Amino acid sequence: MSSSHKTGGTKALLRSHEFILFVVVVVEWIFFYFIGTSKNFSGHTVGFGTLDAQFDILRHSCEIGLLALVMTPIILTGGIDLSVGSVLGFAAIVFGKLWRDGHVPIPEAMLGALAVGACAGGLNAFLITWLRLPPLIVTLGTYSLFRGLAEAVTHGADTFTGFPDSFNFLGQERWLGMPAQLPVFVIVAIAVWLLVHRTTFGRSFRAIGYAPEGARYAGLPVERRIALVYVLAGVVAALAGIIYTARLGEAKADSGTGYELFAITAVVLGGTSIFGGSGSVHGTLLGVAAVAILKNGISLAHGPTEVADMLTGVLLILALTASIVPKILSKRPARVQTVPSTPQPSPTS
Amino acid sequence: MKRILVLLLTAGLVLSGCGKSDTGSSADSSSAAPAASGAKKLTIGLLPKAKGNPYFVSVAKGAQKAADELGDTLIFDGPTNDDASKQNETVENWINSGVDVIAVAAEDKDSLSTPLRKAEAKGIKVVSFDADVLPDARSFFVNQATPQGIGYALMDKAAQLSGNTGEFAIITASLTAANQNEWRKYIEEDLAKNYPNMKEVDFRPGNDDKTTSQTVATELMSAHPNLKLIMAISSIAVPAAAEAVKQAGKIGTVNVIGLGLPNENKQYVHDGVTNCVILWNTGDLGYLTVQAADALVKGTLKPGDKTFKVGDKSYDIAGDKNDNILLGAPTVFDKSNIDQFDF
8 A cells, every 4th residue: 555654664564555565476486487498408597597587577567567557547536448459459550550551661560559548548437537438338339349449450361561670679589688668567657656655646546536526526527537548548548559569560450459458457466446436556566467477487387377267366366355354453443444355335424 | 572573473384285286296396306316307498379279288198108208297387368478487597406407389489489589509519399489599490380291191081081072162261361372382282293083273362260151151052063172271261161060050061171179070070060170189289399309318319410300200400490390290280080089
């Protein structure tokens, strides 16, 4: 809990969900370090423990990480966005189409894709804030709509490839020793963290999620703030689409299928209450790390990767349990905003 | 405090316990791999399009047989559904975990070629099988069937069943389907060359749809009363044509053959509606792929070779760039052997 350092010093920090998740991530990392690292014939260390492997884990989780980052403020406001994976795919297709068929240069095609992402997020925001439709329903609709648009543009079969190496560099190569997409991810992570934790905007997200009516009475422009987080999600999902395209060297209509659920998993694993009102961006980053290490660790250890989803589920349940049990044991009345699995009391103020 | 620590430890233990029970076997294999450096045991990564697809499961069986014979460690891993990005991630993880050779069936040849080139740059050998990648991203493609092999096998079988004389019709996928048209070219080449008394009376699309294919088969039978055989060259059309023949009560009068999966056609083959389906033997494909992968690392298979020998069997190497290892003539799955295959 981000507020823990204010309320109770070390003890509260140790009891915070983020700290427990941090320990889980470390345990997970050490576990895969031991089972996933070995020496090959020529005596070189190979597997999980190598820097290359660590960097590739970052590379593989960059797009889901970006989606999880912008999903966090949405869930903080008590909303959800199921369409981010579809926006990723649609933006990738728009980018590929502009570049190949529209003969638009790469930078302009990127801007075009980001603009489409913003429009997609804008559509979600419009339906949610102006028409007051529930986010779950709205984004379930746009989830199909944007994926369908991507498939319609390509007739489900066309793919865009043959991008210049300078573009594929962004997804496939190293820049100053690190994966080229890492700086982008770090910048977005810092920006979202600052937005959520160091601005009045960020505090208003939690206030809205905790009690939307209360926030309204307090004079917060609730609709505008909510619209902001959905537009932001659209833009960053489009950015993830561009990075995904660069990583594969190809734009396809099915890019990012199912990524929205991985992103939501990471956010909830990171301690953000699915009912809104509480959570943190660093928790989300730990959530992304926990899932990414698990998935890639099994693969690097030559384990059965099909159990990764099952173990992700186990991890999610364990982490949520681990964060709630100390509070039960300490027999202190559970603070509402730190209990992700309990519904909020109705905000009758 | 203490209680929290205990909890954390418990959580950690449970977590590592879960991991262990599921990854135990792999931990053994990865630690065993670097043990003997004298008789070099290779680690081979075999990447299917989809891991649970019975087609690839049967490929993996043959691959495992070859790996056992060679003493190699085989890792069969990949997406659980046809997911190109998961294929790339698997290859990148294999590069990091230090496999010796990678064998792939590409979901998407352009995107998969990228990590494969990285693998080659790191000295990892690459072969493809079933679905090729770009030629510069692998050394050899283990080619399960040439269009000529398929076309000739189908036509020879059709002629044999019709006593080298009579009418037959073809149901294809769509009129523009590239593979099917390629096969048709060789079917008709074989027909013109070797079977002057056979006559192809119709060539109709079933649109890769069961209902349409079945309707087309029914129409073919009424339009051509002397029809002796229906040849279905799209896998969906084979059981559909068989169903049409069965419903028309023409079992024994009109034969069905085609290019299809044994599992989808078993019942019709046993009922005597479909005489046989023709396809490559997937187990042999996996076996040859692993043999080629192993030989490529050990240097017994080199670019430029004209043949590849496994035991006393010799496989031709052909193709534009002389880099396709040919599995050979397709296998005929009929009453006598179809139950031995599960894909």
